[in-house]
Amino acid sequence: MQDNTCQCDRGWMWSKTHYRCVWDCNCPNDVQCIGPGVCGCAHTCKYGTCWNGQCECWEGYKGITCDTFDKNMMMNRNISVGMNLGGLSYWSPELKFVDVAKQSQEWITEHHTTHQWDTHEHDTITWRDDGYPASLPNDMLVGKLVLRANAGIHGPQGNFTLxxxxxxxxxxxxxxPVIHYNGKGRMVVEFHENSGGIFIKIMRTNSANPIHNIRLILPGFEDRHELFPFYPPFLNSIKRYSELRFMDMLHTNGHTPEPTTWKTRRMPEFHTQTGSAGCAIEYLIHLTNIVGSDPWFNQPHAADDDFIKQFANMSKTTLRPDVKVYIEYSNEVWNGIFRQTKYNQEQGMSLGLDTANWKAGFKYYNKRSTEIANIWKSVYGSDSEKLIPVWAWQTGYHDYTRQAMVDLGTRASNFKGLAVTGYFGCDHVTSQSKHDITQLSMADIRDLCKKDLPKSIDDFHFYMNMSKANNLKLLMYEGGPGLESSRNNNATDHAIAFNRHDLAGDATLDVLEAWYDVVVSDQYNKHPGGLFNYFSSASSYSKYGSWGLMEYTGQDPHTSPKYIALHRYINRHFNNHNMGQHCSFVSQNNILYGCYKHRNQQFYCGQSTDHGTSWKNYPTISANTSALILDGFDVMSGVIFVRNVDEIAANTFYKLNTTKMQTQWESQSVSDYYRQVSPTTVNRKMTNGVYRGVDISNFIC
Known part of the structure; x- marks a missing residue:
């Protein structure tokens, strides 16, 4: 301004004392600001996060301070289905973070005067501990990709905040890019659909105060990104699974460095969470706490004892108290395509465990996995009943696993679970030596899947018997369709087409039901036995396989036959059809907005001017409703935002302008919905189980 003061952005005000813009909040009872226009809470949120004066509870918790656990609120209660989450990469179509820089690649080097892609000159740069350059030569820049391929095509579009x-x-x-604002430390940049990705470049950096802590925030999430780092559609997609396996997020296969120490682990402030060091453990624990699924932590193959101890201690002290913890040493140590297999063989041979590489490998696996299980138990002490140490080996060759189990011997008592796979390849339909998949119809491939089913059932029986003989419970660490074809483009396209076909859902359901009949139904195999761990949550389909239950975050679940099959299996066997809160309210001035399940068993949304005694209902949203959730009310526009959740946990999104008395809900895309519902101008729904005097006598809450 002309008087040398600043006209501050929304949520900020000019401070004559500090001579700068400071947070501006109108908070009651001396409550302090926790962000621009965001009030803190009068009480500490025990199992939740404070936002604008009220707690937002983790799944399963309720009350003003989120201190009361109610398992009946959980979407994953009693469900014996887990999920392998996809890995982190700049091309991954599974958007986990609202700050997509966390899923960016490692830096590449370039020169201002030439256009060569990646000059591989990292050694000429001094790097900070957080992975940013401390300085740059005058003619050099560094850059990194984010939102490439399907991540860019299917990801949110619009105004990102850097x-x-x-x-x-x-x-x-x-x-x-269209740069709408470029100020110190903040840019607003418009991006639109692009498979090539966004290349973020540090053109120059001040060595006295280098650029660091770059965040590229999805549209709408600038206000909440620090306290709520995970993308809501991603959270919605995993809430129904009772366990989350973090193998790929930890980059277990080929994890580096060797040895892995606590000092060398990936930190939350590092410039990216991708790469062979894996994601910061803090994010995995935070994700676990929000969703309330049991975590499955794969321990790095070259981790030293102190790393294992520190990992266990962080889990014990920061995980929510109601979850169990699965512990597995590395992943598929028997599988020769992974570095951990060679490492175990090297260690086994150096210790003289056997003269044959392959035997020395499984003997070292038995030794190290037992040591890791016992380190975790020593850290957890009297809480060790929360731990589920898992012993896992090869599934297809029974005698190989039998020999490894014989070597384990009495050490089996250190474990609770024996884990196998449940993949099916439909009689190796993508193998050129047996079939030409391009000449087969979808029904032909389905018939080959049926032909494979007896082999799966035989595996389940064999390992069920092995589990009982060793006093272990049988569970699955990975399973699902395993049709991958790199032979040629036509074969790949045909395999992908089958994975998108309704018959792929039928084949998936066959294996799920076989697992249920042989494993889950066995009275011996109670929890943790019976867990079917699907692989994986979301991935792009390619010649390397169509592993994803979904192809990208935000995909309509009704377009994925494999997703539908998995959730039909859940609905059929696990007696939990809870898809979210039955009552959600927002109070604004003298008007109450809410969505609720009436005692007549119908869901409605409406408004009340007498604290909920009487309601003026809005138009019905859907006939297929398992939960109807009011996420927020925009005080600036008078718009309410509502999610309809159906019987397979699929969300559809709507808004309605209450000031215009609209007679029709406006359907919203998933990205547009969350872009609009996340800013500080939106009052969030009341905390779980808190109704602030609302009359709920006619509702099932």
Whole structure:
């Protein structure tokens, strides 16, 4: 301004004392700001996060301070189905974070005067501990990709916010950005659909105050990204699974460095969470706490004892108290395509465990996995009943696993579970030596899947018997369709087409039902036995396999036959059809907005001016409703935002302008919905189980 003061953004005000813009909040009872226009809470949120004066509870918790656990609220209660989450990469179509820079690649080097892609000159740069350059030569820049391929095609579009600390210059390429605002430490940049991705470039950096802490925030999430780091559609997609296996997020296969120490682990403030060091453990624990699924932590193959101890201690002290913890040493140590297999053989041979590489490998696996299980137990002490140490080996060759189990011997008592796979390849339909998949109809492939089913059933019986003989419970660490074809493009396209076909859902359901009949129904095999761990949550389909239950975050679940099959299996066997809160309310001035399940068993949304005694109902949203959730009310526009959740946990999104008395709900895309519902102008629904005097006598809450 002309008087040298600043006109501050919304949520900020000019401070004559500090001579700068500071957070501006109108908070009651001396409650302090916790962000621009965001009030803190009068009480500490025990199992939740404070946002604008009220707690937002983790799944299963309720009350003003989120201190009361109610398992009946959980979407995953009693459900013996887990999920392998996809890994983190700049091309992954599974968007886990609202700050997509966390899923960016490692830096590449380039020169200002030439256009060569990646000059591989990392050694000429001094790097900070957080992975940012401490300085740059005058003619050099560094850059990294994010939102490439399906991540860019199916990801949110619009105005992203780029935030950074330090001094320097940031630019973009591979896209045509429209820069709407460019101030110190903050840019607002418009991006649109692009399979090539966004290339973020540090053009120059001030060595006295280098650029660091770059965050690229999805549209709408600037206000909440620090306290709520995970993308809501991703959270919605995993809430129904009782366990989450973090094998790929931890980059278990080929994890580095060797040895892995606590000092060398990936930290939350590192410039990316991708790469062979895996994701920061803090994020995995935070995700577990929000969703309330049991975590499955794969321990790095070259981790030293202190790393294992520190990992266990962090879990014990920061995980929510109601979850169990699965512990597995590495992943598929028998599988020769992974570095951990060679490492175990090297260690086994150096210790003289056997003269044959392959035997030395499984003997070292038995030794190290037992040591890791006991380290976790020593840390957990009297809480060790929460731990589920898992012993896992090869599934297809029974005698190989039998020999490994014989070597384990009495050490089997250190474990609770024996884990196998449940993949099916439909009589190796993508193997050129047996079939030409391009000449087969979808029904032909389905018939080959049926032909394979007896082999799966035989495996389940064999390992069920092995589990009983060793006083272990049988569970699955990975399972699902395993049709991958790199032979040629036509074969790949045909395999992908089958994975998208309704018959792939039928084949998936066959294996699920066989697992249930042989394993889950066995009275011996109570929890943790019977867990079917699907692989995986979301991935792009390619010649390397169509592993994803979904192809990208935000996909309509009704377009994935494999997803439908899995959730029909859940509905059929696990007696939990709870898809969310039955009552959700927002109070604004003298008007109450709410969605609720009436005692007549119907769901409605409406408004009340007498604290809920009488309601004016809005139009019905859907006949297929298992939960109807009011997420928020925009005080600026008078719009309410509502999610309809159906019987397979699929969300559809709507808004309605209450000031215009609309007679029709407006359908919203998943990205548009959350872009609009996340800013500070939106009052969030009341905390779980808190109704603030609302009359709920006619509702089932």
């Amino acid at each position: 935030l950074y600390d330090g001094d320097g210059e940031i630019a973009f390429s591979l896209v045509r």
